[in-house]
Amino acid sequence: MPLKYRHVIWIVVLVLVIDQALKFWIKTHMNFNQEFNIFPNWFRIHFIENDGMAYGMKFGGDAGxxxxxxxxxAAVVLGFRYMKKLVTQGYGTGLLICGSLILAGAAGNLIDSMFYGLIFSATNYYEVAKFLPPGGGYGTFLHGNVVDMLYFPIYEGYLPKWVPFKGGDYFIFFRPIFNVADAAISVGVISILVFQKRFFGKHHEKLAAQEQLPVTK
Known part of the structure; x- marks a missing residue:
């Protein structure tokens, strides 16, 4: 069954609920930089916040x-309009699911940036943040920090001496800490890059077949 626009909305809502529920729990149950193991040695929940882009990258201070x-x-607003256009033009389910994941991820981190500074107290090393604190939040509108917690240090140790450039250095893979929204964006973007010929090729073949159909009276 072809994916419809309401299905796109449901995918976005589902990802947002998971993303925001986990972030809310982390904010109200963990101190800053606290962590605990899920699977020893390769998957941990490690609470940090960042005021920049995905995976902790920074962007130009307060103004940035x-x-x-x-x-x-702007990306979220335009994203919803573009997804509606893709549905109207009959693009395949795979592309629409990937687009929905990207849109949901952008919306998830947008919520943090817009509102978390207003609704949570500051996070520190000694106590968890309070939801709707009496004295107000730690920031202003548009100045919230993005909550990250997913950490996958699959390999952690010293590299062999023979490794070029980094031999003998302490190395962690995968070092970045991220969230569900970041993961949704990454899965969506990588899938489109990997399967772009299939996603767009099938659509073009479908259009070409429709143009060749005889006109019936």
């Missing part, structure tokens, strides 16, 4: 943060 948040807002 506002620009980044407004860019996310």
């Amino acid at each position: 943060k506002v620009v980044l948040t407004l860019f996310r807002l």
Whole structure:
């Protein structure tokens, strides 16, 4: 069954619920930089916050943060319109699911950036954040920090001496800490890059077949 626009909305809502529920739990149950193991040696929950882009990358201080948040807002608004266009034009289920994941991820981090500074107290090393604190949140509108917690240090140790450039250095793979929204964006983008010929090729073949159909009276 072809994916419809309401299905796109449901995918976005599902990812957002998972993303925000986990972030809310982390904010209200863990101190900053606290971690615990899920699977020993390769999967941990490690609570950090960042005021920049995905996977902890920074972008130009307070002014850069506002620009980044407004860019996310514009991307989400335009993303919903573009997804509706893709559905109308009859693109395949795979592309629409990938687009929905990217859109949901952008919306998830946008919520953090827009509202978390207003609704949570500051996170520190000694106590968990409070939801809707009496004195107000730790920041202002558009100045919230993005909550990250998923950490996969699959390999951690010293590299062999024979490894070029980094031989003998302490090395962690995979070092970045991220969240469900980041993961959704990454899965969507990588899948489109890997399967772009299938996603777009099938659509073009479908259009070509429709153009060759005889006109019936």
